[in-house]
Amino acid sequence: MKAKTVLLIITILIFTSACGQTSTSPTATGTEPRTLTIMTHDSFLASESVISAFETANNVKIQFLLSGDAGTALNKAILSKDNPLADVFYGVDNTFLSRALTENIFDAYNSPLLADIPDEYEMDSQNRALPVDWGDVCLNYDQLYLTDRNIQPPLNLEDLLKPEFKDLLVVENPASSSPGLAFLLATIGHFGADKYLEYWQGLVDNNLLVVNDWTTAYYTNFSRWGGDRPIVVSYGSSPPFEVIDSGSADTIPRTAVVTGDGSCFRQIEFVGILRGTKNRNLAERWIDFMLSPTFQENMPLQMYVFPVNSQATMDETFTEYLSIPENPAYVSPDDIAENREQWINDWTETVLR
């Protein structure tokens, strides 16, 4: 009965290690480091040295839990709010902010570092969710392709309705993709909730292509990577990485960003202390650390997002190739929460049917 023996051993193993798991929240005794758990989405990244600097300074071991895409991670934080998995949650953005606040998963924290953060980033007056970083979702275009065919690059959203941009645009579905939703919000912010569908009808007439995810749009359909569409919805930070993460000696990015007024949507990501944490002090210190220049300056090259702290400086290799829109489109988190489903359904009706 070999199978049963193996089974018995496995069952015992599972239960003993499950029991072992529960004793990982030790009481702080002397020099034994405590554990601070941070729940976040799977795009989170930081330098080894930055994290260990915090760990050494505070005699703490940080445990990260990557919990799926931004929406999935937030859902998990919400569903576990009665018995939180972590002390801190990072990575809820302004398109999801209202969901997090309505569900009441955060405790307020008035970090002293908020003083260095411009008001435009602070979207929760009670400071339950504190801004950490921002990034723009913008149209990117393939410079080589357009020059090759003597097409002037688009300057704003309206340009895309012109006949010379027929068949040239690929966007992501707002129901499945975070940049897709952000771009839909840019058109809503720019044209208004009553006019944006007219604009999309124009794009449909100009034969836009819709795919479900960023990877397909960028690496399959975007002409920079072999596709036949030279304009794609991506991030404002994408062009610098075309140089930084490139094997060739090119020092000019092959792609550029459309930065006309209202053509981009700014995503701001927030961090908060999960209600019910037993490590409130440490959690506060971690948040202060995330908002401090050390961490903030580390973000661009790790997560491709930008610091909100005005004291933080950005790497030169990065800023050289970066173009930042002066007036991105704006839609408030409350409006987004209230209308998200309606807007996406109306968009689906207009664009996909």
Next chain:
Amino acid sequence: MIFKSHKWIAVGLLWLAPVLFLLLFYFYPLVSIFRLSFERSLEGLFAPFLEALSSPIIWRIIGFTFWQAALSTLLTLILGLPGAYLFAHYSFRGKSLLHALTGIPFLMPTLVVAAAFNAMLGPGGWVNIGLKQLLGLDTLPIRFGNTLTAILMAHVFFNTTIVLRMVGDFWSHLDPRLGQAAQMLGANRWQTIRRVVAPVLSPAIAAAALLVFMFDFTSFGVILILGGPRFATLEVEIYYQTVSFFNLPLAAVLSVIQLACTLGLTLVYARLTSRLTIPLTLKSSKVTQRELTSPRSRLGAGLYVTALLVLLILPLVSLAVHSVTRLDSRLTLGDASPEFTLDYYRELGVNRRESAFYVPPYTAIGISLGYAFATTVLALALGFPAALALSRNAGSSINRGLDALLMLPLGTSAVTLGLGFIVALDEPPLDLRASWLLVPLAHTLVAFPFVVRNLTPALRSIKPRMRQAAAVLGAPPGSVLRYIDLPMVGRAILVAGIFAFTISMGEFGATSLISRPEYPTVPVVIYRLISRPGEFNYGQALALSTILMLVAGAGMFVIDKFRIGEIGEF
């Protein structure tokens, strides 16, 4: 009477571990998330059901889910059955290599498969570039993405190996004299197939078809990435309702509908197969194999193998070639020639930005192999007793019911179950929410039904007389198992083990689980790379996918060759 109750105790014991496992790691999480979801419905329990069932969109989605799964399954059988015949009846050079190669698609993560098809049939793929240059075209001759064809091709690509292995293995043990006898008695070829081969083979075909159908029915990544925004299965809609709209009650209703369909299907299947199964004398595959001698059989085999290679292997080869070619769109524009490079492989070993979660590729492979090993052991340990219990008393209604329940994990939405883990497994001693154990446990939930489906037809086909004879001759139940059952189904155990292994290797659990970044599997690392802009990121994703492909292929080749004493062959 005493004898009878003794028998019931034995069956009960066999069921104990599998049922306990399912109760704890499947039903408990699932019921918890359903309860929590319906509690969030402001208008009571029935409102979301009404909302779903009165919506023409939902009905369209249900219809499409069935339609594409049925079509995909049919195509998979059409491609797979001749292959099962070929593998079962003939020995030829390169057979075991081909056998291993056809298994690789099954374990590739969907994102990688999308990249592979893109490298072949995408706008910048070699087929399109070649045709464009050949025909002097300005527009793309082939549009692959966002089509039903893409969905069907990907499903066939993934699942053909299920038919090849499950049916092929069973077929290779059939006594060839059955067919020969029929022909001697005057049956023509067609009559032999219809009256002799088909009835005997149908349990294995039905089991394979059911598994293929379940995978297609709950398809998520293929529909999302290759099918595009105009297609949605129930699983995709559950994701939209959960993540985009946070409409948990509606998502739960859709999950219930998906489960009900699974249960219905499995019950129909169980009813069909319990009548179909005929005890047989199984033969060693050494006896049943022939050489390809006649020119006609050689030509047929050659054509078939070519088709198989084009559909299952060429996309993977395209991906591998892509990973050693400098990626540049100037190629597509036609004003550059391909340049060979190993930079992307080299870059995998470098942590250029000193990222905290960086792991070198061999570590990720080690972690993946570790999880896969744990999954294989666990799935076999749970699946074997369950299959044994099922085979001992196929007709009983308890067994039929349990058989149907075993299949449910395959038909369950990963999004829903992932949230179920978070909600349910949150109290000591089972606070597994952030534990690495959740990974092999979740993989086992998918692999376990596979193991049972693989083993049951084989175990059922053992003639009861053989066990009875052994018992009469004084063999205790343990010895009957050891000397009758185990050797007879050794090969089926290996096939089941391979499936468990590959399911785990290729599974990308980021949507349903919490992952510990210090233990990333290969698919997780690939996903991380492919989600970032820049040549090196995509290049590294392709390189690591190629490595995964090679490691998995080698693994399968080795397991295919694996024999433990008389187990595997008899």
